[in-house]
Amino acid sequence: MNSFVKNIIDNIPPLPESVTKIESYAKDPNVTYKQVSQLLEQDPILTSEILKAANLPIYGFSKKITTLENAVSLFGLGTIRGFVLAVYVRNNFNFTLDPYEITPQQFSFTAAKHHTFATNWYFRSMPRLFDILSPATFLSSLGQMLISQYLISEKRSEDFRRALKENAHYEEVETLFCGMNAVELTAEVFEHWGLEERLVNALRYIIHPMDAPKKDAIYSQILHCIHTAIPYHGVNNDKSVKEALELVEMYHLDKEMFLKSVENM
Numbered sequence: 001m002n003s004f005v006k007n008i009i010d011n012i013p014p015l016p017e018s019v020t021k022i023e024s025y026a027k028d029p030n031v032t033y034k035q036v037s038q039l040l041e042q043d044p045i046l047t048s049e050i051l052k053a054a055n056l057p058i059y060g061f062s063k064k065i066t067t068l069e070n071a072v073s074l075f076g077l078g079t080i081r082g083f084v085l086a087v088y089v090r091n092n093f094n095f096t097l098d099p100y101e102i103t104p105q106q107f108s109f110t111a112a113k114h115h116t117f118a119t120n121w122y123f124r125s126m127p128r129l130f131d132i133l134s135p136a137t138f139l140s141s142l143g144q145m146l147i148s149q150y151l152i153s154e155k156r157s158e159d160f161r162r163a164l165k166e167n168a169h170y171e172e173v174e175t176l177f178c179g180m181n182a183v184e185l186t187a188e189v190f191e192h193w194g195l196e197e198r199l200v201n202a203l204r205y206i207i208h209p210m211d212a213p214k215k216d217a218i219y220s221q222i223l224h225c226i227h228t229a230i231p232y233h234g235v236n237n238d239k240s241v242k243e244a245l246e247l248v249e250m251y252h253l254d255k256e257m258f259l260k261s262v263e264n265m
Helices: 003-011 015-028 031-040 044-054 068-075 077-092 104-123 129-137 142-153 157-166 172-178 180-192 196-204 214-229 236-249 255-264
Strands: none
Touching: 003 142, 003 180, 003 196, 015 031, 015 172, 031 044, 031 068, 031 077, 031 104, 044 068, 044 077, 068 077, 077 129, 104 129, 104 214, 104 255, 129 196, 129 214, 129 236, 142 157, 142 172, 157 172, 172 180, 180 196, 214 236, 236 255
16 A cells, blocks of 8 residues: 555544444345434435435436335435435535546536436346445545545645646546546545445456456446546546447447437436
8 A cells, every 4th residue: 555545544534323334234134224214314414315316307216205215215225325425425525626627516516427327327227236336436536535635735736737638548647646546546445444345346446347356347347437438527528438338348238228328418
């Protein structure tokens, strides 16, 4: 572990009990939706956000969702834990992203765009994947916030911005300045928090899915395609979509639904 990463890990705040409880529920095959909803109901803000999300058109639920237990049963625990982790990160981490020249609003929009794309692509056909895809798409860019804090403290923001303009592969720039890219850093944080191995691996191998353990490769492949189609600044174009489509074909993923997700995007 390089000194940059060790410093990040040494100073990262621990997960609160409410979040670790959700994580323990995610590993328990006997947990009930009622138990999960009762835990979440202790946080009115989180309850409100989950119910608001459940009624968005993208998820295609046939009737209005009015209870938290109903939302948990429809979403599944994977997506719920994604919401919980995302709200925790948003409320407890510094959202200064000046080195990337993006605003906190752009950052949040990009994370939501990643999640929306994954939902359009695989939520209905393979919902089991969302135990991992949901928290991974919501939080894969956590490392950007941590890298930004480091660059600002080291007064290297301008150098980083200049390098980003000169290199279209932003993960190479992150590695050059910090020794690893943002999603790899997120994987290190998740491992430090004790989150499950599949989630850590999904992010750790996002740039090189072929190196992932076979059982986890599909998560990294899907995330690689999504991050290629929708870069860190959230602005997709014909070139980024074309490159992502080439990856879809190489990984033998669902090409038809990928193209439909592009149209929806």
